[in-house]
Amino acid sequence: MPNTLNRPQNRRSLLKAGLAGAGIAAGAGVAGMAWAAPAPATLLNVSYDPTRELYKAINTAFAAQWKAKTGQDVTINQSHGGSGAQSRSVADGLAADVVTLALAWDIDALADRDLLAKDWQKRLPDNSSPYTSTIVFLVRKGNPKASRDWGDLIKPGIEVITPNPKTSGGARWNFLAAYAWALKQPGGNDAKARDYIGKLYRQVPVLDTGARGSTNTFVQRGIGDVLLAWENEAHLSLVEEPGKFEIVTPSLSILAEPPVAVVDKVVERKQTRGIAEAYLKFLYTPEGQEIIAKNFYRPRNATIGAKYGGQFPKLPLVTIDGQFGGWRKAQATFFADGGVFDQIYKPK
């Protein structure tokens, strides 16, 4: 709907640009140049921590495709950080044409501030998540502490690295994956799951503010025995430091759906809705999905998923809606002030 509202304005500015262009060209006496390439466009994609490499590849491919299709040059700037921090930056006025964050809650928070429509998640296929991922363990070569499943992580002497769920989206997925595993154990209930999660966080020596920070703590600084990591981030570490780490797939994890959305308020002001929407739709094309799989995110496209199937082991995955009643509820129960996470650190 905002699309149609926008159109007359677009046409007017196009007309203006055309007239101005014609004027200049006529003045210069080169009428043939009046219809040269349209003015270059700039988009800002505000994303979460571990997507740097993914969007670098996507941006190059999309810019080439857009240029071939429309003749317009487009530059896509990327901004990365903890998902919550990025969401707040946008809420505070960072002019993001599109947001590609770690979890729906961080975009819901923007919808609550009327930056985009409340039903944003229904505007693109698959809950607006063109790729999924899950949480796995990254351990040191040979898995010296034999950490094979969630239950092993609370054994004495094991150090677990995970970021702070208050500031990091990935950390919230980590937390909920662990919690879901504890719930699904024989005789599991909320009390037992809370007990498990409390023990788990007592094995954590450092709480970084973002997923990339935790990866650096584990990989570069050599702290900890197990890193709870995005699957894509774990694969990236294997590529960057070959032979030093291995991935352990736990018996159960969570289906992480990092969603994408056009920020209505921003694209209306900058008149970039068309290109911003094309950019996000590009993620769903076979070309986009292939780049996604190459960067170790699980693609939605079944054909490409099958092609890269070897790097994505099958494991039971709980969902945020099925297990925890959606992000709003999970956020309030677990991560709000005084929630389950805060209780862990309450002095007895």
Place this chain on the structure above:
Amino acid sequence: MTTVRAAFAWRRPSVIPGFGPAMGFTLFYLTMIVLIPLAALALRPWEHGVAGVWKTLSDDRVLAALRLSFGAALIASALNVVMGVIVAWALVRYRFPGKGLVDAAVDLPFALPTAVAGIALATLYGPHGWIGGLFFPLGIKIAYTPLGVLIALIAVGLPFVVRTVQPILAEAEVEIEDAAATLGATQWQWFSRVLLPALTPAVITGFSLAFARAVGEYGSVIFIAGNMPMRSEIAPLLIVTKLEQFDYAGAAAIGLAMLVLSFAALMVINGLQLVAARRGSAR
């Protein structure tokens, strides 16, 4: 009319020309840069009333963080006073090869982005780092503990002490030292009765600058602190955490508490300075 003029007259500030524009500019500048932002901070936390602010500030975790931030800043600036005076002394009194480089190195913590300093310190003092690796077998963990916070605060505060003390030391002429010696003063008497009184105001200024900087330091600490609630979580991190949950009022409440505490600390330090100055002039 005349009474108004009279009221002003006793306060006529200065006969030096240009007072009006200079004062006007000063007030305007301070208002834009300091007073308005601080006023905004002071107004922000009251969304949920006094009870809301109290609830935020009386939380164990917030109290632990404030204790750590102010405690570590106090210790770090106290250590910096001792070390800073020694460094300044070495730089002023001795000539040695590479002095220029050493002198420049003191300023590095000013110039480096704090995050760079933090990452470098965390790597160095981590259990597998050059320095941390020496202590780790002894059971002493530096990075990711409150000790790590202290190291970072010492690093960012050092130049403040050195740079305020250095010029005063340079001015304390060797002739005065010789004069004291000819009058029969021992080395210790010269140090405690001649040099120290001259140095005290500068040392206190250096201390308060280092302290103020350390209390609010975020960038470098965050990488080395470990950020564990109740243990190694600094107050500025809690502010950021609250902001990221859109709890602007809670964040502002902690900010305001830090402001008030810092202000009180600096007032005490200024008072000490006044006492020191009076004692110096009475002598």
